[in-house]
Amino acid sequence: MSVSRRAFLGALLGTVAVSGCSQAVDRLTQPKLPDNLLVPSGADRHPTAHLLNRATYGPRPGQVADVERVGKERWLRRQLDYDSINDKEVDWKLRRFDSLQMRSEDLMSFGRNQTFIVNELVQATILRAVYSKRELFEVMVGFWSDHFSINHFKDTDTVIFLKTIDDRDVIRRHALSKFGDLLKASAHSPAMLHYLDNTVNEKSHPNENYAREIMELHTLGVDGGYTETDIQEVARCLTGWSISGRGRFTFREEWHDDGKKVVLGQEIPAGGGQKDGDKVLDILINHPSTARFVSTKLVRRFVADDPPPNMIDACVQTWQATGGDIKQILFTLFTHPDFEQAPPKLKRPYELLLSILRTTNAHYDGDDGLIDWLVRLGHRPFGWVTPDGFPDVADIWANNLFGYWQLERAALHNELSGVDLDIWDIAKHVGVDDKADKMIDFFGRMFYNRTLNPTEEAAIKGFYSDSGRFSQDLSKDTNRRRMLDTLMILIAGPAFQYR
Amino acid sequence: MSNTLSRRDFIRATAAVSAYGALRSLWPSWMPRFAFANEGTQGGDVLVCIFLRGGADALNMVVPFGDDNYYRARPLLGIKPPDARGERALELDDFFGLNNDMRAMQEIFKTGHMTAVHACGSPNASRSHFEAMDVIERGTDGETGPTSGWLGRHLMATAQEGDSPLRAIGWSDKLQKSLHGYVSANALRSIADFHLTGDIDLANDMSLALTSMYETSAAPLGTAANATLQALETVRRINIDEYKPANRAKYDDSELGRGLKQTAALIKAEAGLEAACIDHGNFDTHVAQSQLLPPLLTTFAENLRAFHDDMLDYLDRVTVVVMSEFGRRVQENGGGGTDHGHGGVVYVMSNHVVQQPVVARWPGLNADFLQNGDLQITADYRDVLSEILSKRTARTDLGLVFPGHVYQPIGVFG
Numbered sequence: 001m002s003v004s005r006r007a008f009l010g011a012l013l014g015t016v017a018v019s020g021c022s023q024a025v026d027r028l029t030q031p032k033l034p035d036n037l038l039v040p041s042g043a044d045r046h047p048t049a050h051l052l053n054r055a056t057y058g059p060r061p062g063q064v065a066d067v068e069r070v071g072k073e074r075w076l077r078r079q080l081d082y083d084s085i086n087d088k089e090v091d092w093k094l095r096r097f098d099s100l101q102m103r104s105e106d107l108m109s110f111g112r113n114q115t116f117i118v119n120e121l122v123q124a125t126i127l128r129a130v131y132s133k134r135e136l137f138e139v140m141v142g143f144w145s146d147h148f149s150i151n152h153f154k155d156t157d158t159v160i161f162l163k164t165i166d167d168r169d170v171i172r173r174h175a176l177s178k179f180g181d182l183l184k185a186s187a188h189s190p191a192m193l194h195y196l197d198n199t200v201n202e203k204s205h206p207n208e209n210y211a212r213e214i215m216e217l218h219t220l221g222v223d224g225g226y227t228e229t230d231i232q233e234v235a236r237c238l239t240g241w242s243i244s245g246r247g248r249f250t251f252r253e254e255w256h257d258d259g260k261k262v263v264l265g266q267e268i269p270a271g272g273g274q275k276d277g278d279k280v281l282d283i284l285i286n287h288p289s290t291a292r293f294v295s296t297k298l299v300r301r302f303v304a305d306d307p308p309p310n311m312i313d314a315c316v317q318t319w320q321a322t323g324g325d326i327k328q329i330l331f332t333l334f335t336h337p338d339f340e341q342a343p344p345k346l347k348r349p350y351e352l353l354l355s356i357l358r359t360t361n362a363h364y365d366g367d368d369g370l371i372d373w374l375v376r377l378g379h380r381p382f383g384w385v386t387p388d389g390f391p392d393v394a395d396i397w398a399n400n401l402f403g404y405w406q407l408e409r410a411a412l413h414n415e416l417s418g419v420d421l422d423i424w425d426i427a428k429h430v431g432v433d434d435k436a437d438k439m440i441d442f443f444g445r446m447f448y449n450r451t452l453n454p455t456e457e458a459a460i461k462g463f464y465s466d467s468g469r470f471s472q473d474l475s476k477d478t479n480r481r482r483m484l485d486t487l488m489i490l491i492a493g494p495a496f497q498y499r
Numbered sequence: 500m501s502n503t504l505s506r507r508d509f510i511r512a513t514a515a516v517s518a519y520g521a522l523r524s525l526w527p528s529w530m531p532r533f534a535f536a537n538e539g540t541q542g543g544d545v546l547v548c549i550f551l552r553g554g555a556d557a558l559n560m561v562v563p564f565g566d567d568n569y570y571r572a573r574p575l576l577g578i579k580p581p582d583a584r585g586e587r588a589l590e591l592d593d594f595f596g597l598n599n600d601m602r603a604m605q606e607i608f609k610t611g612h613m614t615a616v617h618a619c620g621s622p623n624a625s626r627s628h629f630e631a632m633d634v635i636e637r638g639t640d641g642e643t644g645p646t647s648g649w650l651g652r653h654l655m656a657t658a659q660e661g662d663s664p665l666r667a668i669g670w671s672d673k674l675q676k677s678l679h680g681y682v683s684a685n686a687l688r689s690i691a692d693f694h695l696t697g698d699i700d701l702a703n704d705m706s707l708a709l710t711s712m713y714e715t716s717a718a719p720l721g722t723a724a725n726a727t728l729q730a731l732e733t734v735r736r737i738n739i740d741e742y743k744p745a746n747r748a749k750y751d752d753s754e755l756g757r758g759l760k761q762t763a764a765l766i767k768a769e770a771g772l773e774a775a776c777i778d779h780g781n782f783d784t785h786v787a788q789s790q791l792l793p794p795l796l797t798t799f800a801e802n803l804r805a806f807h808d809d810m811l812d813y814l815d816r817v818t819v820v821v822m823s824e825f826g827r828r829v830q831e832n833g834g835g836g837t838d839h840g841h842g843g844v845v846y847v848m849s850n851h852v853v854q855q856p857v858v859a860r861w862p863g864l865n866a867d868f869l870q871n872g873d874l875q876i877t878a879d880y881r882d883v884l885s886e887i888l889s890k891r892t893a894r895t896d897l898g899l900v901f902p903g904h905v906y907q908p909i910g911v912f913g
Binding site: 405409488 | 629643645646647658660662664666679680682683684686693695696701704705707708709711713714715716717719720721722723724726727730731
């Protein structure tokens with residue numbers, strides 16, 4: 001965006017947005033296609049495209065060339081220093097979602113079954129993922145939302161609306177800070193304490209749910225070296241960690257089991273009160289299993305379903321050297337010499353949706369219609385029922401391929417609710433909207449970040465021409481319709497299903 | 500097939516890229532008969548789960564005419580014993596009878612293809628529709644436990660590479676909770692919705708092009724593509740509007756009838772279906788039960804009978820289970836209806852059920868044996884489902900499907 005446009009926008013936003021014309025803001029903040037839109041042309045996966053495919057929700061038009069110009073490492077450093085990236089446009093887009101900034105008591109005051117509150121968080125999450133310039137930050141928000149998964153549909157209690165606050169004050173505040181800070185914030189999060197039943201963990205009726213999951217899922221991992229006794233002891237330490245009627249964290253002294261405990265071999269003396277829980281968190285944060293377990297998940301997320309041990313080791317080393325500094329760990333991961341050889345990683349449905357919108361510079365207005373698609377595809381953010389978060393391996397998702405194809409077809413035909421996707425706009429912009437082969441070649445490179453291989457080219461061009469029934473001339477309506485179906489085959493091909 | 504020509508043209512056009520081998524599986528005459536049956540490991544029954552929503556009045560469906568207390572509690576609504584005059588229950592055994600409105604089902608019982616487990620339900624005491632359904636569909640006995648569905652967990656535990664995309668279907672706008680947890684379960688209103696485009700020629704061309712695109716794709720995506728393209732082809736050849744049920748069976752146009760018909764069509768087409776969920780009802784008959792219940796029961800019985808007759812040659816590998824969230828109060832209320840109760844009936848239809856129309860440890864309707872005025876539970880619904888899963892599906896993990904539950908066979912199967 002040019003300086004003059006930004007200045008103009010700033011002046012305009014002052015009047016337009018406040019007076020409620022969110023549509024105007026929306027359109028004005030839509031990124032423009034670069035004048036000289038460059039797409040990769042090599043035969044193999046482009047290393048910069050590979051980085052962007054993993055570290056963002058998919059490159060936007062021209063972004064591979066842009067990052068190539070500034071250098072991958074410099075781009076990465078800038079992304080990790082996310083605070084310094086101006087993200088005003090997204091902030092403006094989010095203004096319409098009142099619930100994002102509400103206090104706990106206000107969120108809970110609406111009463112049960114308020115779909116608008118849970119939907120607004122999903123809509124805002126999609127908007128941010130599509131438009132935010134803090135791209136790696138948004139991907140990490142997604143990662144931690146899975147790691148510290150909270151299900152919006154646990155029950156009909158209004159406490160579940162506090163996931164909005166968990167997203168704001170836990171996940172987003174600490175997505176790129178130290179793991180320990182993130183864990184501590186999560187352990188004080190009313191939504192988490194409710195989701196995993198610690199709000200009813202009292203001395204007379206201990207509830208071990210959170211105690212188990214904080215070790216199994218959040219820190220040590222199932223083979224991390226704890227016993228059933230450790231779970232009971234951690235549960236005892238966390239008795240009384242609960243929430244108030246206003247939906248704030250509160251320590252209920254009268255519920256607390258104040259006797260002596262032993263957690264993972266460390267004695268926690270009697271009389272510690274709320275500090276028992278703090279000690280547990282410190283033990284877990286500093287436990288070597290935590291560094292390994294979380295590093296493994298990061299490598300699985302960004303590199304491969306079967307995480308290469310040497311990359312896990314490298315992350316663990318950085319973890320130990322920096323006290324669990326997430327930025328440093330990510331830097332190690334993305335600059336690791338083996339990163340470029342990472343095998344294909346299947347997009348999960350939510351990632352597929354985002355990559356379609358980003359690749360095509362589609363306009364998304366924040367409508368809730370996309371949520372239905374995500375539900376259908378089994379990947380509505382904050383909708384995974386169990387506390388382990390959405391699975392991150394292809395074996396689980398591959399069988400949804402029909403849904404992937406349906407989504408891709410609907411997107412290309414501009415049938416997604418709240419989305420404006422005009423493929424001809426791009427074709428015209430780069431001047432390939434006259435001849436079929438030109439258009440196929442261009443979009444092949446744009447969608448796959450490389451040229452089509454011979455098999456793909458034969459299948460796609462063969463499909464388009466249908467033995468000569470459709471000519472090269474794209475000024476004819478029948479040919480243009482055929483081209484849209486052709487691009488559907490292109491975007492439905494295996495290469496686009498991978499990150 | 501009208502589109503053969505364009506397919507042939509397409510093959511010629513792409514012959515250079517040796518797509519021929521991959522196209523083979525799409526060629527109708529070469530379609531393998533058991534397209535999705537993975538040798539040896541799968542091969543279990545197709546599970547068809549019907550949920551009677553709203554709390555079906557089990558006492559007026561499978562009538563305990565041998566229990567005098569039944570007639571004392573239901574002076575108006577009680578269904579008369581088989582030896583009475585006029586409208587009366589049809590004898591199942593010397594204690595239980597079938598509501599006359601369900602007479603279409605009598606034949607299924609007679610042929611020994613169905614058993615009804617009475618005084619069955621969830622040990623959870625909730626009388627709230629939402630909570631009781633939630634507990635049963637999640638396969639737990641209370642609020643705690645996993646939030647996914649029992650059937651979803653079973654499917655997840657037994658998933659294999661190359662499973663059909665039509666492996667699990669909820670015939671509904673919204674996926675039934677029982678299926679939650681299996682991400683590849685589809686909510687479909689009709690199999691006609693399972694296509695890439697309504698234009699048959701175009702769909703055909705697209706399938707062929709995608710076949711080429713995925714030809715060398717590695718597992719699991721390549722396998723999934725192959726399974727998906729086969730399923731699309733299978734569904735395209737079903738043409739549900741022209742589906743002819745066997746044995747002159749007739750489904751009606753209710754949600755249940757449509758769901759059962761499409762389930763039958765998919766099973767016959769070997770589409771790889773393993774689980775289907777269908778809803779029926781609103782069985783919440785607080786008032787005017789004598790008007791509201793009969794049409795629901797007739798629809799239920801006639802469509803189940805249609806499915807039975809239609810699937811006669813397939814009943815060896817199909818199990819139907821019918822549940823409701825709870826039964827209704829023993830004592831009828833002042834409004835000619837019944838209120839929310841507890842114990843109910845779970846019906847199981849299969850070639851392999853025990854030769855006994857009703858399986859029950861009858862707790863009696865004597866006030867001393869009621870639980871807050873409701874029929875007691877003497878059979879846990881999870882034991883019925885566990886028995887089905889362990890005896891009629893090849894392998895499952897009951898500890899995962901019904902966590903914390905200790906399985907005690909009820910004797911649903913012989």
